[in-house]
Amino acid sequence: MDNLLWRPLPLLALIASFLILFYVQDSHTASFFPLKKPHVDDECSLLPYQHYWISSKRIVTPDGIISGSVEINQGKIISIVKGGIPHGNSKQKHVIDYGEAVVMPGLIDAHVHLNEPGRTEWEGFLSGTKAAAAGGVTTVVDMPLNNHPTTVSKETLELKLEATKKKLYVDVGFWGGLIPENALNSSILDGLLSAGVLGVKTFMCPSGIDDFPMTTIDHIREGLSVLAKYKRPLVVHAEIQLDSENHLKLKADGDPRSYSTYLKSRPPSWEQAAIRELVHVTKDTRKGGPLEGAHVHIVHLSDSSYSLDLIKEAKSRGDSISVETCSHYLAFSSEEIKDGDTRFKCSPPIRDAANKEKLWEALLEGHIDFLTSDHSPTLPKLKLFDEGDFLRAWGGVSSLQFDLPVAWTYGKKYGVTLEQLSLWWSKRPAVFAGLESKGAIAVGNHADIAVWQPEVEFELNDDYPVFIRNPSVSAYMGKRLSGKVLATFVRGNLVFKDGKHAPAACGVTILAK
Ligand SMILES: NC(=O)N[C@H]1NC(=O)NC1=O
Ligand SMILES: [Zn+2]
Numbered sequence: 465m466d467n468l469l470w471r472p473l474p475l476l477a478l479i480a481s482f483l484i485l486f487y488v489q490d491s492h493t494a495s496f497f498p499l500k501k502p503h504v505d506d507e508c509s510l511l512p513y514q515h516y517w518i519s520s521k522r523i524v525t526p527d528g529i530i531s532g533s534v535e536i537n538q539g540k541i542i543s544i545v546k547g548g549i550p551h552g553n554s555k556q557k558h559v560i561d562y563g564e565a566v567v568m569p570g571l572i573d574a575h576v577h578l579n580e581p582g583r584t585e586w587e588g589f590l591s592g593t594k595a596a597a598a599g600g601v602t603t604v605v606d607m608p609l610n611n612h613p614t615t616v617s618k619e620t621l622e623l624k625l626e627a628t629k630k631k632l633y634v635d636v637g638f639w640g641g642l643i644p645e646n647a648l649n650s651s652i653l654d655g656l657l658s659a660g661v662l663g664v665k666t667f668m669c670p671s672g673i674d675d676f677p678m679t680t681i682d683h684i685r686e687g688l689s690v691l692a693k694y695k696r697p698l699v700v701h702a703e704i705q706l707d708s709e710n711h712l713k714l715k716a717d718g719d720p721r722s723y724s725t726y727l728k729s730r731p732p733s734w735e736q737a738a739i740r741e742l743v744h745v746t747k748d749t750r751k752g753g754p755l756e757g758a759h760v761h762i763v764h765l766s767d768s769s770y771s772l773d774l775i776k777e778a779k780s781r782g783d784s785i786s787v788e789t790c791s792h793y794l795a796f797s798s799e800e801i802k803d804g805d806t807r808f809k810c811s812p813p814i815r816d817a818a819n820k821e822k823l824w825e826a827l828l829e830g831h832i833d834f835l836t837s838d839h840s841p842t843l844p845k846l847k848l849f850d851e852g853d854f855l856r857a858w859g860g861v862s863s864l865q866f867d868l869p870v871a872w873t874y875g876k877k878y879g880v881t882l883e884q885l886s887l888w889w890s891k892r893p894a895v896f897a898g899l900e901s902k903g904a905i906a907v908g909n910h911a912d913i914a915v916w917q918p919e920v921e922f923e924l925n926d927d928y929p930v931f932i933r934n935p936s937v938s939a940y941m942g943k944r945l946s947g948k949v950l951a952t953f954v955r956g957n958l959v960f961k962d963g964k965h966a967p968a969a970c971g972v973t974i975l976a977k
């Protein structure tokens with residue numbers, strides 16, 4: 465009898481080891497094209513099927529806006545048809561008809577601080593990607609700071625990847641960090657790039673984070689020579705702290721609650737000084753130059769005067785250079801920022817209305833390449849709301865969930881079109897970050913899709929479902945916006961619908977090969 469009971473044991477052990485192996489592979493998400501889904505299918509999506517059609521009268525494709533349907537199977541777009549559902553009986557097919565709602569490529573936000581591990585109470589993978597999904601953002605690229613430790617080596621990237629497990633509602637790529645230490649030790653930088661960061665980010669002024677020191681133009685040149693081999697971009701916070709005595713005097717004399725004190729303490733000349741140094745180096749990125757293959761991307765441009773002229777000039781002579789601006793520089797102007805309202809503090813600062821007009825102009829004319837949020841949240845207490853001290857409060861605006869309605873609402877005045885939105889928020893950031901199968905509703909691409917109603921307005925009041933970790937720090941709270949996101953699909957999974965997320969977080973990490 466005893467013998468009979470023990471006989472199946474080897475078989476059971478074999479089955480158990482298979483199950484363990486399956487589980488280990490399953491929970492490892494560090495691959496752009498995972499062989500297996502990280503969770504059982506029915507939890508990843510609010511839809512019970514994998515093969516379906518989305519139909520709408522307004523589908524934004526690279527060939528224009530069409531009325532028709534997009535066929536999706538196993539996470540990919542497999543056909544796009546104008547008119548009705550093809551091949552007869554649509555009753556037997558799973559068709560989601562969105563009527564007049566806009567079906568657009570999911571947004572790609574290439575500048576987001578998710579701060580995990582280390583400062584998850586500021587923002588984390590779970591809250592940040594939930595907010596992204598709720599806003600029609602299907603991919604974010606995470607910055608190498610304000611997490612702790614910062615992402616400046618293969619080992620620290622591994623900590624990041626570990627921290628993402630089962631927390632991603634959308635797909636997430638990573639920028640590494642260029643700091644003096646790895647700029648002067650190319651094997652660390654090589655390790656970081658080989659481990660899959662999409663490029664590296666650097667600061668030309670103090671970053672506000674101790675373990676992310678600033679670099680000089682010499683470090684940047686060193687970094688670019690390594691990046692050239694990988695053909696991945698250098699992403700630069702372009703401000704150089706000039707005239708620090710004046711800065712200190714302002715700190716001592718000016719009213720710290722007044723926005724103008726902060727604005728004066730960080731003038732356009734800081735951006736101009738950094739960009740002047742950068743365009744001197746980008747000359748070498750031209751065809752046949754010593755840095756051919758390297759690319760410099762300037763993040764969060766605020767100064768639309770001389771800084772922009774320098775970038776335009778560099779572009780016209782063939783340098784490999786690009787530039788983004790952020791939602792808040794297009795939405796707000798310094799005149800409207802109230803004393804003590806540190807939600808609007810960011811660097812470079814939000815400048816006056818005339819500057820904002822010129823940013824819009826540059827965007828519409830194609831001199832600014834694309835848009836990002838620079839979503840950089842913190843804890844309410846670090847925004848110092850009680851003191852309202854602009855000089856000491858954390859600098860960073862929180863907006864990830866509102867990328868789409870903000871661009872639409874504030875862009876209306878300038879006649880922004882749906883096609884422009886998808887160029888600035890999907891196509892161009894996809895190309896920039898090297899996300900080949902993303903950024904457009906096109907056959908073969910990932911089914912990353914945002915469905916939204918441009919005409920529907922809403923108020924960001926306390927009842928509105930906001931998923932960022934600390935909604936009170938967001939400069940958009942209290943604003944009325946138009947453009948309501950109905951549904952978000954990430955690689956075919958319906959991850960957000962009518963205010964609710966899918967049961968499981970099945971986004972994947974994106975690593976460059
Ligand atoms: N450390 C950090 O996130 N800084 C960001 N915040 C901001 O307003 N500008 C930045 O570069
Ligand atoms: Zn920055």
Ligand SMILES: [Zn+2]
Nearest residue numbers: 575607838840
């Ligand atoms: Zn940033």
